Amino acid sequence: MVSNSTLTTAILPPPGPELSLPDQANSNPAVFQDAMTVRMRVFVDEQHFSADAEIDEDDARSWHWVISATTGPGTSIPVGVIRLVPPPQPPHELLTHPDTTLECPYDWAHEPCVKLSRVAVLPEYRGLGLGRKLIQVALEWAVHHAAEINEAAAQVAARSHWTGRPAQWQGLVLVHAQAEVERVYKGSGFRTDETLGRWDEEGVEHVGMFQRVEVTR
Template sequence: MAIRLKVFVEEQHVPASAEIDDDDPRSWQWVIYDSSSTIKTPVAVIRLVPPPQAPHELITNPGADASSLPKYDTAHEPYIKLTRVAVLKEYRGLGLGRRLVDEALGWARGHVEEIEEACRRVVGRELRWKGLVLVHAQVQGEKMYERFGFVTDEKMGKWDEEGIEHVGMWKRIGLEPRS
């Protein structure tokens, strides 16, 4: 959490109250540590949020009446979301963002049942995840995600999340055979 607070709250001025959300308890998170000294220091993080996700309208239209929308979007194909990717300033440019994305997606490929079970706990029924992945990329990070194989969804447009312009980017990953 310290990395997210430093990057998002201190550097990017996101309100601390917006940094921790309802997805944190139901997500998987990875941390990269600098172990070049005797003390291991966390330097980079990523979060994988299982389906279902909140309707996109709640993000792109902050004035939308939340009571008129379902809490979760179950009308579209289930997808996981990579979020809260943060690397401390002094460790940027070392490929840690790619390593985090690769680790999270590699884990997801082999843990489909766990992802679907997390979804089932929320919606009370089975929704099959077929490898679809979304990132809400800050516009400044769009090129990085393109290098990772994500494609910008022009239909989603651009929107403001906590004062930072974002775009939606998709990727489909191959999954390991189900057991």
């Protein structure tokens, strides 16, 4: 019974580039494998996004959280997932104008932000507040780990041969929310930035939302 399940949360630091879609032969870290189980069921099976695009370049450099529910003595299943993508993020123009050609794949000009994405909960576990719990867990982790977030941004700068010095993360958090769940993010403290407009991702309307958290140094 869902109501009688015990819930646990696991975190996976950035797993690196050797990731693949779930199958019996891959070598994904266990937490990432659990995350993909939820993501594939929600985004691919339910919402009909492309399976080939479900793993992207942000997965390798992101922190991932999975909520699991007990299903019996010594057994559990993953039921919810979220990831936190450290700075930098791609320029917003690439979303609203996909044909735009930019020299740099990342936005170094604006204040750095982390992005919460791939938030998903299995259908039978919705209505229990797990989406908000995932957001809260990720934000609470972020406010105490700014140094790790800044180091991750510095690594991207080094790999991309960017000659500037990345600005420090000051607590700005971004989500690209599906328009139909905009209210869920508002309930978690995010506010829609109308200047970002609305855009289509594989047939689904999205909006940009921000909030700022107080970083512990």
